[in-house]
Amino acid sequence: MKTILTVAAxxxxxxxxxxxxxxxxxAAGAQLYATNCTACHGADRAxxxxxxxxxxxxxxxxxxxQIKEKIRNGxxxxxxxxxxxxxxxxxxxxFLAQ
Numbered sequence: 001m002k003t004i005l006t007v008a009a010x011x012x013x014x015x016x017x018x019x020x021x022x023x024x025x026x027a028a029g030a031q032l033y034a035t036n037c038t039a040c041h042g043a044d045r046a047x048x049x050x051x052x053x054x055x056x057x058x059x060x061x062x063x064x065x066q067i068k069e070k071i072r073n074g075x076x077x078x079x080x081x082x083x084x085x086x087x088x089x090x091x092x093x094x095f096l097a098q
Contacts (some may be wrong), residue, residue: 029095032088036081045096052077059097067093 034043040052047054057082058067071089074080 024094025091026069026095026098028088029093032084032092033095036084037092039077055096064093064097070085 033045037055041047041055042052045055047060062070066091070078071084071092073082081089
């Protein structure tokens with residue numbers, strides 16, 4: 001019984017640690033946006049009409065999963081960003097949804 005409780009406690013601790021680690025962080029997303037996205041979409045997320053879309057209200061136009069897919073895979077003129085981790089993509093999407 002003691003062994004079962006020890007294993008259960010260890011698994012619960014691992015699950016809680018993973019959940020805490022993988023929380024979306026809009027502040028980190030803002031930094032990643034500044035590094036990876038401002039060249040096309042601008043620091044103010046206004047884009048360039050006719051070339052790069054504004055992202056000021058992208059959270060109203062697209063679901064979170066769609067935003068993440070676009071970041072990961074690109075599309076149109078936007079290149080894919082395979083170098084970003086899933087956590088990075090989640091953070092950027094969280095920042096853009098604000």
